[in-house]
Amino acid sequence: MQPHLLSVDELSRDDIERILGRAESFAEVSGREIKKVPTLRGRTVINLFYEASTRTQSSFELAAKRLSADLITLKAAGSAVDKGESLKDTVQTLSAYDPAAIIIRSPHAGAAGLVARWTSAAVINAGDGKHEHPTQALLDLYTLKRRAGSLEGLKVWIVGDVLHSRVARSNILAFTRMGCEVTVCGPPTLIPRGIESLGCGVRYTLDELGSADVVYALRMQRERMTGSFVPSLREYAACYQIDGRRLGPSQLLMHPGPVNRGVELAAEVIDSPQALITEQVESGIVVRMAVLYELLAGRGAPNGARAGAETEPQPA
Ligand code: ASP
16 A cells, blocks of 8 residues: 555555455444544644535544544635645645644645645545545445445446546445446536546436446536536436435435435435435544554554554554
């Protein structure tokens, strides 16, 4: 494993298995009254968020705190970025604190890769524009494996705005690497040309949705749309919304959040027992603990950085 986590593409199946196994051991810690281990005591983790986030930011914060790291969270609004400081200058300034890890979310594809060049900290991509969101994919694998038992051979349909979705890209790579059969589905304007090269099938209608074991719905990423990709949200919903009629009783439903109720999902399926949406949020903490552990204290850690590596989850 690389010293950073920038993309799912750089993870082998073994790397993924190891992170999921580690997350499993942290799930036990999360069940304790004191949900804390000393693994990253004395080490600094910086959360640098240049784009809106609820789940990713809060779960990385909790993950770092539960590993006993010292944590700083910076958002673009209210920081010197508002005064025109560049990303490079910000990263170099923050690197003066000798952080062990920088977690970066940015509206620009490739931003996490750039940050990795400017700092000696481990860099974790928490979503860079339309490119990738690797920890989302890992927590989705973890959640699905827990519910389904095994990932091998599962048929996963990813439905919606694939074009603007970093989650779609990371999840196609992650699900296929773990032996799932992935199909993407949406209006032709929202399916990138050549996406099959990532190893997935493509459908433009939901006619064969019944063949899926798992339906993974995506949000319409209106903030990334420069033109009009669908005639109207109403028409989009008429053709692609997952509702109680379209979702079969044995199919599982996933969504990375935030959900646009009544657009990509109907209310009745969000609250159905097949929906894993709340479990996905819960998994975010233990999976992000596992990623921090792997990069800073586990096998992925650079030589000399394995402080606490021998520390299996123990109470702090
Ligand atoms: N929360 C996910 C992301 O940051 C999905 C979304 O925003 O639709 O990419």
